Amino acid sequence: MSDFSLKGIVDSTLREGEQRAGVFFEHHQKLDIIEKLTALGVEEIELGVATPRSPELLTLVPDALQIAKRKVKIALWSRCNEEDIHFAGQCKPDTLSLSIPVSDILIREKLAHTRSWVLEKLDRSITKALELGFEKVSVGLEDATRAEPEFLVRVAQLINSSGASRLRLADTVGIGSPGSITALVNRVTEATSLEVGVHTHNDFGMATANAIAALEAGAQWIDATVLGLGERTGNCRLEEIVGFLSLQKEMRRYQADNLKTLCDTVAAAAQTYIHPHHPVIGKEIFTCESGLHVHGLAVNPKTYEPYDPLKLGRDRTLLFGSKTGKRAIQHTLRSAGMTFSSEQAEDLVQKIRFLAKSGAKPLVENELIRLAQQRLHSA
Template identity: 30%
Template structure:
């Protein structure tokens, strides 16, 4: 199938599953207060839907989802359920008006969770009819969608269309799908179901963000994310990366307030005890840090030369120039000038080797204070 890129503007929704899939990451367990803090921050940035958890997991999870379901939030709240009527009834007791029901479809899942495809189809009417009677929005998830037999996926699409379900979620459960495969399948299934199409991507091969964008390009209405990309195994599509990508996209638009994202990422980093990697896109400390001499020299003249956008215009810190083994005089001069040192590039030429030598010896870039110290030791008398 040929690739047909989206040519019209489209508003897309972002479904955050930090409190469900994100908390399934090994070693992560939020307290109730921490969950509420995350909910408030997600609401503040304009998230469209919060997947609050799995009520069947236990009393603590049930109570939290129930308390959230009673709040008048400016965002949709949903709860996750297995393809089991008792689980669905447990979700109903929480009072949330949106339920997501995950259905095992592939040969890797069905035999080990429900036994046979016949058993899956045998449950469809009782589970979905009950759900339609008790929830405002009924969403089903085709677990392991892209490794599932096409005839099974088509059968569920037909059932969802006949029952006029709110949404179908297509899940790249093990993150192994290729972007063009995601695009082509979403494009095909989009024509078979008139409700909302949702994409849930995992990052096992580092493709979650790319696959999410391709799903949206193909006509999906929404995609799932987690803050900082936390989640099972290698995690999920990172909220911050998707939001900033959509902000730059010509046609796909979301209502996320990107200038408020950085504090949310820092909050979740604190609560999970997981330090944000230095080179993490958007929110990593080095995401807008430049050591190269060519880059530094050019950035001082045009900040967009080596950056996709001006970070301080979008709630992030301004770029910083550092001095390392690959740096040029512009980087050094920029730091010295910030200290009020009156010098020029010509004065630096004779001892640039010293900065590079010290950086190589350190196996890192120099701190601002180290740059000043080296300058003072090599060229005394230039301080204002």
């Protein structure tokens, strides 16, 4: 069982995920995704960016709240901008997630302001959000992994004293590692009593690992997107996080068998491709041809599988081809009630390898049995 203090997953597919170039979700597609995320069991769904330039949120938020039925919190992301915060108030989500840069490069180059301005702006924005009566006010610190540590702690302490309930550390350019994310989470948890979350990017392929490291360090919230959709190389993948938490850490609150349908829905809406060996949901991840592994799986699937594919509503496929070994064939045929001598099995191996190298596809189990029967009858 898990010893994580996880309070929840914030799914940002409809906000961060839609920022991927060329991705746009229609209203009905968003509702379909919200429904499937609710069935999966995530705790919060971030619908988009609160701004008067997105009037569709005035309809989407109440529609999402109706689907969620209080099982899932509905959130909007907002800059520390008074007009945007007021617009978010009109939309009435459960959670308002304010965001502000905290690295010097973004404060100077993007905002053209100072650290003092950030502190003042943040304090006013939190106060305004609380006055508008949001159920929960969260604050995201953009580019936290490049922020000066002492300033980061100062900002975190201001958030704590201003009345917000959650701090969200963003690895905006994906430079974090499990070790550095652990140190970052430790730094803010020691300095505040806030709930801490992380928003990780995948620029060096560590977004999911960094999110898990944050949980191990005591973070209570993690952000994710379906298929890791997001800017550049994307974000922490929801399917990997849910797969790990439910299948490895035995968190029963998440319905991992719903992942494939959710991911297929998002892939179709985003017009993207799911690689057959994509972790957790790839259609070929339970297909095996290597002789060593086929034999192990035939004897006891736990030898080479981290979890039972049935837990995801999937089937295991053993293939027999150019990589096939004699022991795997003998065990498979023995399970089917057929006895082959060592010499007969070796002859069958050579035949299977010849067929594979001649361009034929590897054989599935019933084809292997049929071929074995033919070889016996012709002997």
